[in-house]
Amino acid sequence: MTSIISRSDAPASVSAVTSTRLADGRELLYFDDTDRPRRRPSKDRRELPERGPAGEIRYDALTGDWVAVAAHRQHRTHLPPADECPLCPSTEARPSEIPAADYDVAVFENRFPSLGPEFAAAPAAPGWGTRGIAGGRCEVVAFTPEHTGTFAALSSRRVRTVIDAWAHRTEALSALPGVAQVFCFENRGQDIGVTLHHPHGQIYAYPYVTPRAAVMASAAGRFHEAAGGTATLTGTILAGERADGARMVVEGEFFSAYVPFAARWPLEIHVVPHRQVPDLAALTGAERDELAVLYPDLLGRFDALYGSPTPYISAWHQAPVDPVLRRSGYLHLQLTSPRRAANKLKFLAGSEAAMGAFINDTTPEEVAARLRDARTGTA
The missing domain is CATH 3.30.428.10 (HIT-like)
Structure with missing residues (x-):
């Protein structure tokens, strides 16, 4: 069921937010370039498998760092052709990760997350051999419905919507149990290692404070x-x-x-x-x-x-x-x-x-x- 999230009383955000769910229960949010939400069909027509459990984190006693082990990500989508892009709007012939026929900015839980879907803080007082649930959340931020282009080419209004989305998700994810740090980022270019050409970024909510x-x-x-x-x-x-x-x-x-x-x-x-x-x-x-x-x-x-x-x-x-x-x-x-x-x-x-x-x-x-x-x- 689609719901409209009320805007904060703070004047900082000027983007309306609409929340819905994908076929496997993952959350998806639309952020609009206006302060009035656009009405969209919310039904995800796909038949998706049930979400798997979270991976694990392992403690490196030599450095004091946590390492996420997420072997299921080996099967994630890798540089698909344009007509198979999961971030393009859905069509009658091909539903994607975004059910709407159009959108401004969309944020949704990653189908192949490094962290989550469970929430759990990293174990306290770890030592050699300590492992725990890779709790937290990984989200994808689609900057535009257009398959090609760059962040630099977005309009100032669209960039403002992305900033509002980053801020909204930072505040919401920081309040979730077990989350210790929220990180918004964009990898751009195959030389960096992107797996989707469509302009997008990501947000990680970690169950520990990262080494850096x-x-x-x-x-x-x-x-x-x-x-x-x-x-x-x-x-x-x-x-x-x-x-x-x-x-x-x-x-x-x-x-x-x-x-x-x-x-x-x-x-x-x-x-x-x-x-x-x-x-x-x-x-x-x-x-x-x-x-x-x-x-x-x-x-x-x-x-x-x-x-x-x-x-x-x-x-x-x-x-x-x-x-x-x-x-x-x-x-x-x-x-x-x-x-x-x-x-x-x-x-x-x-x-x-x-x-x-x-x-x-x-x-x-x-x-x-x-x-x-x-x-x-x-x-």
């Missing part, structure tokens, strides 16, 4: 404590980058984008709000409006550097759910690409893959200058 987030949270917490709770690490770095200027790419009223001082990747940009917020859900309407223009412009600059599509990973770093970690948490976007030249990629080989010690083939200052001069045609 744990390292950053620890550093942020130490800095915040040393400053007596009066300053944040990310905010201080942002102020330093804006004062220096050598690595700045774009400065807006609410956000700034720069190549970080110690960039790991040949192409890397950090997008940081000018005020401390823990996650996307905390952004105001004005902040979301500016981001809807600034973000696709940056993606366009990546493509403009070499005049052809650049593979990238767009990763939203949000504060973990833990209230203590959120005190010093600071939302920021990390946009990276392994493209180090028009026809060359940076591969994570011995030093990076084995030791985690990155060696960059470009200088942050040079990359920032080139990105400032890039003409995107998206603004």
